[in-house]
Amino acid sequence: MIGSKIIPHEGIMKIHFFLENSCSQLGFGDSIVIKQIVNGLKLLGVESEVSNNLSHVQQADIVFLSNVYLDLNPKMQLLKLLSKPYHLIPFYEDVSHYLKSAFGFFAFHASKLQKTSPLTFEKFMHSFQFEVRDHNKLNRDVIEGAQSIIANTAKEKETILKDYPNKRVEVIHWAAGQKFDTPEEAFTSQYHLLKKEYIIQVGRFEPRKNQIASILSTKKSKVPLVLISSHIFKQHLPYVKCCLELARQARNSPVIIFSQDLENEDHPNLKVHKIKAPLSKGQLLNAYKNSALHIHPAFYELPGFTTLESAKLGIPTIASNWSTLKSYLLENKVELSDKRIKYVDPTDIETMSKLVDSEIGKSYSKLIDPLYERGDLEVAKEFNNIYNDCENRTKPLS
Numbered sequence: 001m002i003g004s005k006i007i008p009h010e011g012i013m014k015i016h017f018f019l020e021n022s023c024s025q026l027g028f029g030d031s032i033v034i035k036q037i038v039n040g041l042k043l044l045g046v047e048s049e050v051s052n053n054l055s056h057v058q059q060a061d062i063v064f065l066s067n068v069y070l071d072l073n074p075k076m077q078l079l080k081l082l083s084k085p086y087h088l089i090p091f092y093e094d095v096s097h098y099l100k101s102a103f104g105f106f107a108f109h110a111s112k113l114q115k116t117s118p119l120t121f122e123k124f125m126h127s128f129q130f131e132v133r134d135h136n137k138l139n140r141d142v143i144e145g146a147q148s149i150i151a152n153t154a155k156e157k158e159t160i161l162k163d164y165p166n167k168r169v170e171v172i173h174w175a176a177g178q179k180f181d182t183p184e185e186a187f188t189s190q191y192h193l194l195k196k197e198y199i200i201q202v203g204r205f206e207p208r209k210n211q212i213a214s215i216l217s218t219k220k221s222k223v224p225l226v227l228i229s230s231h232i233f234k235q236h237l238p239y240v241k242c243c244l245e246l247a248r249q250a251r252n253s254p255v256i257i258f259s260q261d262l263e264n265e266d267h268p269n270l271k272v273h274k275i276k277a278p279l280s281k282g283q284l285l286n287a288y289k290n291s292a293l294h295i296h297p298a299f300y301e302l303p304g305f306t307t308l309e310s311a312k313l314g315i316p317t318i319a320s321n322w323s324t325l326k327s328y329l330l331e332n333k334v335e336l337s338d339k340r341i342k343y344v345d346p347t348d349i350e351t352m353s354k355l356v357d358s359e360i361g362k363s364y365s366k367l368i369d370p371l372y373e374r375g376d377l378e379v380a381k382e383f384n385n386i387y388n389d390c391e392n393r394t395k396p397l398s
Helices: 029-043 054-059 073-081 095-114 121-127 140-145 154-163 211-217 234-248 281-289 305-312 325-331 349-359 376-387 390-394
Strands: 014-018 047-051 062-066 087-089 149-151 169-171 199-202 225-228 255-259 265-267 270-274 293-296 317-320 341-344
Touching: 014 029, 014 054, 029 047, 029 087, 029 376, 062 073, 073 140, 095 121, 095 211, 095 234, 149 154, 154 169, 154 325, 199 211, 199 281, 199 305, 211 225, 211 234, 211 293, 211 349, 225 281, 234 255, 234 270, 293 305, 293 349, 305 317, 305 325, 317 349, 325 341, 341 349
Parallel strands: 014 047, 014 062, 062 087, 087 149, 149 169, 199 225, 199 293, 225 255, 255 270, 293 317, 317 341
Antiparallel strands: 265 270
């Protein structure tokens, strides 16, 4: 590991994250991570920025691409034309493990809405045909061409090395979710939600986030399920339609949705609030703290900010055992002796329902751990330790 002293290179070192900044205000986890790095580097005196500005790319000492869920090939080709080496923060998912199951789970429940079937999900998957859009393979040349790669956990590193055994992969643990360093703002009272009398899930509507399981596993609950999904991508509208229809079916208590991209609806089992903007940090803090349970049975997360945030605040949390959350906590030596996080297979509705019944309303103290004190500066110091050497900045593209 290289020392933490910043080595000047024709003045102040410049690090550029060559990517869109359009999602930075939407609260997406990858955007939050990049913003944390940039903020921390600035505190260290390192010039850094996020943009598509080519003149800034050319002037940078180190260039990063990020998120292989997107097609990064055009940016890679442009960097090659500029003879500019680059590094990569891939947010690398184990696609072979989860993607077919995530879309199969959606297809299974969407088909049941159309026609009753005796098939179990397991039997349905034996015949389910699905051409997986493997974004990792789409970006194979990008990954191969990166000078180095940053993973968030040893588990993510292991997944990358399984596919690219010769790559240089560093591990930097991102901060454990948002700090919530702003004042709490009214949310529950604004929408007439009762304190500790609702279940919450925070996340975009898409098969990976698995709102279907949340809706089905809370079907018999006496309290509402609140889904906060500010932005919805157009390609996931069929999934949203399936979730809405499942919510309209007989329930003991309604599903309440907050989104910018859905119209208001007032159905006995489904209430939709069209909001003008994503929830602020203060509103989200209020929403978490007043919930009786946080459920997030996503098929995959790296490791999932929302589960880390609710666990910190003392909210009982149901999380997926398919994500890297366990690895992230173990690597940071966080032992939750009070079991405030319960892990479940994202397709196991029966076990999930039992956990909802057993965990709802439990109360835990705020989690005090060095992991949660880790902020932008600490992340940036580790980042700087790796990327401040001149060799990284001048090595030509192969």
